[in-house]
Amino acid sequence: MNQALQLVDIRQAFGDSPQILADVLQDGVNMSVWRRHLPPQLEDFAAVVVGLGPSLADQRVIEVDEHRAPVLGDLLAEAADVEGYGAFVADVTWLVEAFTCLLGARRLGLRIRVLEGPMCPRFHVDNVPVRLLCTYSGPGSEWLVNDTNTQEYLSTAAVDLHSIKRLHAGEVALLKGEKWQGNEGAGLVHRSPAGPQRRLLLSLDWLA
Numbered sequence: 630m631n632q633a634l635q636l637v638d639i640r641q642a643f644g645d646s647p648q649i650l651a652d653v654l655q656d657g658v659n660m661s662v663w664r665r666h667l668p669p670q671l672e673d674f675a676a677v678v679v680g681l682g683p684s685l686a687d688q689r690v691i692e693v694d695e696h697r698a699p700v701l702g703d704l705l706a707e708a709a710d711v712e713g714y715g716a717f718v719a720d721v722t723w724l725v726e727a728f729t730c731l732l733g734a735r736r737l738g739l740r741i742r743v744l745e746g747p748m749c750p751r752f753h754v755d756n757v758p759v760r761l762l763c764t765y766s767g768p769g770s771e772w773l774v775n776d777t778n779t780q781e782y783l784s785t786a787a788v789d790l791h792s793i794k795r796l797h798a799g800e801v802a803l804l805k806g807e808k809w810q811g812n813e814g815a816g817l818v819h820r821s822p823a824g825p826q827r828r829l830l831l832s833l834d835w836l837a
């Protein structure tokens with residue numbers, strides 16, 4: 630484990646307001662979660678979208694302009710006729726702005742997709758500095774309270790089912806990966822939820 634981390638307890642932070650997301654900047658915090666509940670309009674939109682099938686996806690790199698908000702009016706364009714689409718685009722736009730402002734990002738990668746099954750079924754850590762995840766519909770990502778060296782969890786053949794935690798639909802999570810300076814060996818251990826349930830997942834990656 631990185632020597633600096635041996636003096637810091639590794640933990641996760643949870644709160645009912647978006648301000649909690651800033652806790653991920655603290656040493657020793659490898660995940661911060663805004664425990665929000667989606668408004669009914671967004672819940673209904675996401676439920677319809679996951680029913681349209683797994684072919685719906687949008688992926689792009691966003692160059693951040695500090696003088697104007699990102700324009701995402703064509704996001705997931707196949708769902709543009711679904712009621713609540715405008716609210717969905719506004720919500721994703723707000724999350725992009727909050728993510729870039731918090732990190733001082735100049736470039737980020739955005740992915741939004743309908744998934745039928747687990748994209749990453751095995752427990753792993755991300756090889757990025759930090760990633761935002763928000764599941765708009767369906768089960769959220771599963772994670773482990775790794776308060777010791779990450780590799781101890783990844784090398785374990787069996788995981789105690791009682792130790793597995795799960796994010797809920799609507800919650801916004803910032804997950805530190807192995808490329809966050811000073812977080813080497815302490816990235817959050819997580820995986821896609823098991824089972825064939827469909828879900829609508831947004832992820833944002835800090836690229837630069």
